[in-house]
Amino acid sequence: MDNIKINRVPLQPVIRPAYTTKQVTTPKQSFLQHLQDATVKTELKVSKHANQRLIDRNIHISEAQWQLINDKVAEARSKGVKDSLVLMDQAALIVSAKNATVITAMDRTEANNQLFTNIDGTIVLN
Incomplete structure (x- = not known):
């Protein structure tokens, strides 16, 4: 235990990045614009797979029914639903509400x- 040598290293100053007061500017949207963007109706798409299933299984959905499905999926999406089961009298559809x-x-x-x-x-x- 004799001859223990401790070397002292001088402390180096901490170099901090210079902060600028310039902020990155992004286009500002009004609350009304955000509200309009959120309520824009997204038209429901039918995947190639689903379209083939509709044809193969002879499932016919009227334009009025598609509109109702579209409206309900949009409502579900606004409530946080991502993937939904749509039950109708003649069919059952799996719909990605997130992707419409x-x-x-x-x-x-x-x-x-x-x-x-x-x-x-x-x-x-119904």
């Missing part, structure tokens, strides 16, 4: 025996 896209479709008799996973909302239409 019908992912797949099946007729109701086929849907009766299915287990639906990874959905966080259900829309029941």
Whole structure:
């Protein structure tokens, strides 16, 4: 324990980046603009897979029904739903509310025996 030598290193000053008072400017939108952007209706799209299922299973959905589905999916999206099951008299649709896209479709008799996973909302239409 003899001859213990301690070297003292002089402290170096901490170099801090120079902060500028110039802030990055971004375009400011008014509350009204944000509200309008949030309420813009997104038209529902049908994926290639879902379209083929509609054809293969002979499922016909009227224009009025598509509009109702579109409105309800938009309402679900505004409430935080990402993926939903849309139950109709003649069909069941899996819809990505987040992307406003019908992912797949099946007729109701086929849907009766299915287990639906990874959905966080259900829309029941008459």
